[in-house]
Amino acid sequence: MQIRIYYEDTDTGGVVYHSNYLKFCERARSEIFFQKNADIFDKNKGHFLLTKANCNFLKPAKLGDLIEVKTFIIKLKKASVFIKQEIYKENTKLFEAEVTLAFLKSEKVTPIDEAIVKIFTDLAKEQNLNLANE
Numbered sequence: 658m659q660i661r662i663y664y665e666d667t668d669t670g671g672v673v674y675h676s677n678y679l680k681f682c683e684r685a686r687s688e689i690f691f692q693k694n695a696d697i698f699d700k701n702k703g704h705f706l707l708t709k710a711n712c713n714f715l716k717p718a719k720l721g722d723l724i725e726v727k728t729f730i731i732k733l734k735k736a737s738v739f740i741k742q743e744i745y746k747e748n749t750k751l752f753e754a755e756v757t758l759a760f761l762k763s764e765k766v767t768p769i770d771e772a773i774v775k776i777f778t779d780l781a782k783e784q785n786l787n788l789a790n791e
Contacts, residue, residue, distance in 0.1 A: 658685040662722045671720040678718075678752045679710065682742040685726035686758075693776050703762035703770060708737070712754045722746050730781045731755070736766045738777060 666677045686705075690697045697704065718724050725745050732739040737759045744752040760769040769777075781787075 658688050658726045658728075660684065660724050660726065662718050662720055662724065664720060666718075667720050673718040673722075675714060678712065678714070678744060679754070681724070681726050681744060682728075682754055682756070685728050685742060686740065689728065689776065689780060690773075695772065695776055697773060701762075703760055703767060705738075705758040706761050707756060708759045709757040710754055711756075712752070714752055716746075716749060716751045718744070718746060718751050724751065728780075729784060729786060730777045731786075733769075733774065733777050733781075735768050736760050738769070 660681055662673055666673050668674050696702065723746070727743045727745065729741045729743075730738060731741050737757055740756050740758065742754050742756065743750055759766050760773075761767060
């Protein structure tokens with residue numbers, strides 16, 4: 658997913674503010690579901706909650722840059738998913754994060770809906786990734 662860096666994304670020096678990298682990653686994860694016309698935003702059907710994020714800020718993105726967020730499904734468990742996301746400007750990696758998302762329904766961890774599991778497994782296949790399932 659490509660994102661243009663706007664003034665609102667930056668600090669006074671024109672450098673992307675650190676928390677916005679997480680927002681960009683969240684947008685890319687949401688876009689996966691939008692592209693599949695999956696309705697994961699109905700709270701009655703369940704939703705994901707970020708439980709862990711390990712971030713590495715490698716190089717700054719700046720005002721006007723066009724960046725690309727790449728998302729890789731690493732491991733799929735019964736009620737959680739492990740995702741690696743990388744942000745690039747052209748061929749230069751600017752940011753990387755490994756995140757863990759838990760699936761909740763009625764504020765309780767619950768098995769991920771089969772339709773969502775299929776989206777994740779299909780994405781991993783498209784990326785030629787060997788998805789670890791547990």
